[in-house]
Each structure stands twice: as structure tokens, then as C-alpha cells.
Amino acid sequence: MVLDAVVAGGGVVGAACALALAGEGLEVALVEAALAPSWTPTPPDLRVFAFAADNARLFEGLGVWQDIVSARAQPYRRMRVWDAAGGGELAFDADAYGRRELGWIVENTLLQDRLWAALPRAGVRLHCPARVEALEQDEAGVRLRLDDGGWLQARIAVAADGARSTLRELAGIGTASRDYGQRGVVGYVAGERPHEDTAWQRFLPGGPLAVLPFADGSCSIVWSLPADEAARVLALDDAAFGHELTRAFDRRLGAMTPVSPRAAFPLRRQLASDYAHGRVLVLGDAAHVVHPLAGQGVNLGLRDVAALAALVGDARSRGGDWASPARLRRWARTRRSEAAVAAHAFEAIHDVYTSDNVAAALLRGPLLGLAGRLPPVTHGLWRRASGL
Ligand SMILES: Cc1cc2nc3c(=O)[nH]c(=O)nc-3n(C[C@H](O)[C@H](O)[C@H](O)COP(=O)(O)OP(=O)(O)OC[C@H]3O[C@@H](n4cnc5c(N)ncnc54)[C@H](O)[C@@H]3O)c2cc1C
Numbered sequence: 001m002v003l004d005a006v007v008a009g010g011g012v013v014g015a016a017c018a019l020a021l022a023g024e025g026l027e028v029a030l031v032e033a034a035l036a037p038s039w040t041p042t043p044p045d046l047r048v049f050a051f052a053a054d055n056a057r058l059f060e061g062l063g064v065w066q067d068i069v070s071a072r073a074q075p076y077r078r079m080r081v082w083d084a085a086g087g088g089e090l091a092f093d094a095d096a097y098g099r100r101e102l103g104w105i106v107e108n109t110l111l112q113d114r115l116w117a118a119l120p121r122a123g124v125r126l127h128c129p130a131r132v133e134a135l136e137q138d139e140a141g142v143r144l145r146l147d148d149g150g151w152l153q154a155r156i157a158v159a160a161d162g163a164r165s166t167l168r169e170l171a172g173i174g175t176a177s178r179d180y181g182q183r184g185v186v187g188y189v190a191g192e193r194p195h196e197d198t199a200w201q202r203f204l205p206g207g208p209l210a211v212l213p214f215a216d217g218s219c220s221i222v223w224s225l226p227a228d229e230a231a232r233v234l235a236l237d238d239a240a241f242g243h244e245l246t247r248a249f250d251r252r253l254g255a256m257t258p259v260s261p262r263a264a265f266p267l268r269r270q271l272a273s274d275y276a277h278g279r280v281l282v283l284g285d286a287a288h289v290v291h292p293l294a295g296q297g298v299n300l301g302l303r304d305v306a307a308l309a310a311l312v313g314d315a316r317s318r319g320g321d322w323a324s325p326a327r328l329r330r331w332a333r334t335r336r337s338e339a340a341v342a343a344h345a346f347e348a349i350h351d352v353y354t355s356d357n358v359a360a361a362l363l364r365g366p367l368l369g370l371a372g373r374l375p376p377v378t379h380g381l382w383r384r385a386s387g388l
Helices: 012-023 053-061 065-072 108-118 166-170 227-235 238-248 297-317 325-354 358-373 375-386
Strands: 002-008 028-031 048-052 074-076 078-083 089-093 103-107 125-127 132-137 142-146 151-159 175-191 198-204 207-213 219-226 256-258 263-272 280-282
Touching: 002 012, 002 142, 012 028, 012 053, 012 108, 012 151, 012 297, 028 151, 048 053, 048 108, 048 297, 053 065, 053 103, 053 297, 065 103, 065 108, 074 207, 103 108, 132 166, 151 166, 166 280, 175 207, 175 227, 219 227, 219 238, 227 263, 238 256, 263 325, 280 325, 297 325
Parallel strands: 002 028, 002 151, 028 125, 078 198, 151 280
Antiparallel strands: 048 103, 074 103, 078 089, 132 142, 142 151, 175 219, 175 256, 175 263, 198 207, 207 219
């Protein structure tokens, strides 16, 4: 049987892609290398996302958002950004946008779990655990060999198999990357004072510290640090870690106490040189890995999915070929350009705020102050980034 699409990778982006394409009436298979994800409330997943409003709407359309919100999603209603070196403070409030929240803080495994639960009722054929190992393609379609020896045939293949994507490599698509020499330290902490449904970010010379409100009253942190500093703070005992974090966060929520184990992940920018090669499309982390300072990693990936589903829906409603090379190329160009602009913008912010260079240091405070005094500009940018 020739399917319409095979999606490699059942992370949040790949699972959402399989569901969205099935929702447009396509015959879809999903291939995932790891065992099926399963969410449990405790312990909470260390990988959480600041989930944007447009992606909540995408998930509503997929029929999974209400279930996610009832399970555990913490709305954040305010955002505060400031620089340790002084200068202004950027403030965003949901009220100013006529909304109840700016977005939600949600765990990766919860999103994955609820997306996977919806796959069978959407008719997605699941191959799990299975890995994509080989690719053949011509003008009509693709053939993918899985590690169980079976083959899948489809009109298109979608690489959503993460930053070290096998399918992207098999398609011959290269990447350009920059290692920031930093790691993001993640974990949960309890503040002395309530988090006030606020997402906080403080820029420090070593990198930004984000403190995000979580549903049980604790906060999830992403602390970007030079790799050796990250290794040092990871090795601290809880009391010493809490003490350093409290200081780094300027005592904004009083004393901070760790309430979970900690982990760290490397920070880098990686952009695929193309998002389509013949009948193979690349999206999510397979296409772009960005600095976490704007919380956009998974949000960009889900926007790739929404754009692809819209392309299919639009082509089918006009009676056109949804998989025509011209349509696939248009999707690839648009998505690649949005991700490249975002990745380089986050990188510029990272460079200005971590540079030892005197000119950059002089720019920092005034930049935030200026942004704070230009509400129409910052609010326009924010509206775009947060999908409001
Ligand atoms: C600790 C941590 C914290 C993060 N925090 C944030 C944050 O706060 N905000 C944010 O927006 N982003 C964050 N990110 C980034 C975010 O996790 C990614 O942008 C997002 O998960 C990408 O989703 P994805 O589905 O594209 O890729 P992945 O989640 O990497 O999923 C890829 C899937 O493909 C599967 N796979 C791999 N190879 C194959 C193969 N050959 N065949 C079949 N399947 C395969 C893998 O098993 C995996 O399930 C964080 C990342 C980490 C590691």
C-alpha cells in the first residue's frame, strides 16, 4: 500500500504532524524509535515548554488541548525580563492583550502522551519501536526501510526525528551549527514567595536565568551557563545550589529551594540547509535548534506543522495536488526563513548579553530600557513570538 505520508519521529512535533496530516484526510504512518511515552504526575518532567497561544489553538484542533489543560498546564499571565547589569525592565501582561494568559507552561511528556493517545482514533499507523534506516526516493514518492526489515512507501516522508535526524542525513540535507559552549541547567525549585503566574527572566553575564511558574506552586528553571559553570552548579548540594540560585535570581521570589533532581542540556544553534529535498521534508528540531532564551524551540516546530497542514488543506479544497513539488518548496522556503530569522535574533540577544566586549556591555541596559519605552514595538514583537 502507498501511504500519503510517513513521519519519522514521534516527539511532540512528529506526533502533532502525524495527527494534523491525518486530520486533513491523509493516510499517515508514524515511526518512533523509542517506546511509547507515558506521563505520570510525579515526578514532573524536567523538560517543560512555554507553550504559545497559536499552538494551543493547533492542539485544540487536534482534539487534545482540553485534556492537557485538565491534566496539568500552568497559565502564565505576566512576563518580567531584566538585566543584572541594571537598566530597564520589560513587562508583558495578558490584560494588555485582552487575554487571560500569555501562554502555558507544559511538560514535554504530557504533550506527547496525549498526542499519542489520539493517534489510533485518527487512523495513524504506528510503527514503534522502529527506526528509519534507509531511504529511496524518486519523483513519485519515497520508500523507507525500517530496522525490522519492513518497507514503507509514501508520497512524502517527514523528518521529525530530532536534532540528530537520521532521515535528514539520508536525504542528504546538511546543517550549519554553532555550539554556544553553554548548557541549560533545568530543575524545579520552590520560592519563598508565590510565583504570581509570572514567567521571569534575568540576564546575567553567564547567560539568562528563566524561572517559570509551575502548576503545583513550584517553579521550573532553565539556567544558561558556560559549560564548566553548569558542571559546577550541577555538582553542588541542594543547600549550596539554592543559595547560588537565590542570588542569581536577585531574591525576586525570596530564598529558592531545589525540590527535584537537576539536569543540563547543551545549547547550540543548528539550522538545516534546506527544509525539503525532493519528497523529504524536515521540521521541528530536525530542521532547527535554537537558543532557549525565548522559549521558542517547540513552538517553531509546531508552526512548521500548522503551515504544512494548512498547505494540504488548502490544496485539497481547491482540488489541487497537495504534494506538488512547487507547494512543498514554497512551504520549505517560508518555514526556513522564519526559523533562520528567529534563530539569529535569539543568537544576537545571547551575544549582546554574554559578551565581555565593552560596547556590548554598554548596550545592554539601555536596550531593555529602550524596549520598555517603546511599547508598540515590543508588544508587536511579543505578539508575533507568542502567537497571540
Ligand atoms: C532539557 C531540555 C529542555 C528544553 N526546554 C525547552 C523549553 O523550555 N522551551 C522550548 O521551546 N524548547 C525546549 N527544549 C527544546 C525542545 O525540547 C525541542 O525543541 C522539542 O522537543 C523538539 O521536538 P521534536 O519533536 O522536533 O524533537 P524530539 O523531541 O527530539 O523528538 C524526536 C523523536 O524522534 C525519535 N527518533 C530519533 N531517531 C529516529 C529514527 N531514526 N527513526 C524514528 N524515530 C527516531 C526520537 O526517539 C524522538 O522521540 C528543551 C530541550 C531539552 C533537551
